[in-house]
Amino acid sequence: MTRVSRAPDDHTTMSSQSFISFAGVSKSYDGVHSVVEGLDLDVARGEFVSLLGPSGSGKTTTLMMLAGFESPTHGEIRLNGKRLDDKPAHQRDIGMVFQNYALFPHMTIAQNVAFPLSVRKIGRNEQKARVARALEMVELPHLAARRPAQLSGGQQQRVALARALVFEPSVVLMDEPLGALDKRLRESMQYEIMRLHRELSLTVVYVTHDQNEALTMSDRVAVFSDGRIQQAATPTELYENAANAFVANFVGENNGLTGRVVASEGEWATLQLADGTTISGRAGAELRTGGEAMLALRPERAHIAAAAAATADAARGEGDSNVVHALVQELVYCGDHHRVHLKLAHGESVVVKVPNTQHRDLPALGHTVAVTWRRDDCKVLAAVSPRVAVTADGPTQVSPSSSASPLIAGVN
Incomplete structure (x- = not known):
């Protein structure tokens, strides 16, 4: 899939205008081995950044620390200048989209989308209006009364996306959201997510192991290996100048x-x-x-x-x-x-x-x-x-990578 060209912007260097900031972040479960180590990464407001890497590279753990489902062992994470370390997940103003959709099977589509608003004690009339807008954004208003089992995989993923957007979060996190879809539907959803990112000026942090997906959708890509970022750059820079x-x-x-x-x-x-x-x-x-x-x-x-x-x-x-x-x-x-x-x-x-x-x-x-x-x-x-x-901004100390393979590599 071909990356859609965008006008040049200041998203390549983020240090002076970071909206999300990881500074010296490490995560260890046993106190000996780090699954994430020495992570420094800045994301600008309105930027689409993908965390790309093989299984076990630390990308999902990084996302979970930002979401509040994991706590860093060292370092700090900031959102709009404020530390997130002591805030529980539901107070972080972050929307989340998972690969398995995580929809409630006993609720209608409208009720699923309204759930984050109910948790936040939003009034009934306001809930109704916001749910209608969210379903319009993902082009599913006609399915509001159905239940998840009556929808296709692609439709369910769009409902999950609407639910993540309905309370107008500062950041949307996506953990391999298209991994369960077939190729044609996956490509269609890529364009759908890109459209919403552009139209709503969303700040998106997106986890994937699919290199084509990352190159297609992202303003920048951070490539992970062994818990460290090997390179963070635009898709063109990554591909042409590894x-x-x-x-x-x-x-x-x-x-x-x-x-x-x-x-x-x-x-x-x-x-x-x-x-x-x-x-x-x-x-x-x-x-x-x-x-x-x-x-x-x-x-x-x-x-x-x-x-x-x-x-x-x-x-x-x-x-x-x-x-x-x-x-x-x-x-x-x-x-x-x-x-x-x-x-x-x-x-x-x-x-x-x-x-x-x-x-x-x-x-x-x-x-x-x-x-x-x-x-x-x-x-x-x-x-x-x-x-x-x-x-x-130049090189910073990070990590060794595996030795070069003499054969073709990188084919999913």
């Missing part, structure tokens, strides 16, 4: 070619593969000559050419600056493109996406071809990432 090997492998698809750094000077670095081939790209942080590294290359950035022609172009300094030779092992039809699976001489695998407008140029199985790409379309990253998380 801070470390973990982010490159987790966000989107990545060809990770591993080798040793033979040169690193200024903005460029050169990597030598196991078969002696040298390739170059933009230099990441913490590279050292002789050290292990990974060149991160997106499958759509690579191209397939006749081996002899590509080698001649490279020798003349023409065309793409990187060339590797590989054996075509598999051609996979994916609708709008083909995936060409190739193996390099030293055993590493590469995948190239070829648009179907170029299907006549597909190589034959078993043939050796050249895979080419420009050096500014890839990045050389330390194989074991440094203990940093990168934001728009």
Whole structure:
């Protein structure tokens, strides 16, 4: 799913205008192992921030601490400048949407949506008016008298969203709300949530393990691993300029070619593969000559050419600056493109996406071809990432990430 473009704003650097603030937040259940450690994150009013990561990375625990269902072991959480640590969940002015909807089966849809208003002792007439507005927002006013069991999964999720919005909270938290829906319905609900975020200027913190969902919907994405933020940035920055090997492998698809750094000077670095081939790209942080590294290359950035022609172009300094030779092992039809699976001489695998407008140029199985790409379309990253998380304000101490994988990664 393609991210909807938005006008540039100040959401990239939040420190001077944070609405939600995590400062040095850690959470441990046994006093020894931290499930969240040293968390620093600011969210602006009206911003849509996704917490993205694999299972057990700390993203849901972070959301639960903000909601008031968990308490931080260390650090503080603020909303609009006020500490939340001592406030129970029902006093935090926060709406919550869960994956399992959490609707009351014995109540009508209208009664479910009205429940947060009843808890807050809102008058009956005001309740009726607010429920009507909330159901209009999610385009379900005609189902007010039905019960949850009479609705589809997508309709139930829209009811849960209406219930979270009906009392006009300062913040809406969403914990993998679309995880139980099928692909078509999930994409429809993504646009629905984006529409409400835009029209109501909502502040949204959204937890997901689905990278495409995070890239599509968010103003910024914080990528979690091992209880720490590896990188917090715009979707474009995450995808095009990963801070470390973990982010490159987790966000989107990545060809990770591993080798040793033979040169690193200024903005460029050169990597030598196991078969002696040298390739170059933009230099990441913490590279050292002789050290292990990974060149991160997106499958759509690579191209397939006749081996002899590509080698001649490279020798003349023409065309793409990187060339590797590989054996075509598999051609996979994916609708709008083909995936060409190739193996390099030293055993590493590469995948190239070829648009179907170029299907006549597909190589034959078993043939050796050249895979080419420009050096500014890839990045050389330390194989074991440094203990940093990168934001728009620069690096801050955070955590190690897993070592780079030489294979395609990040496919859900």
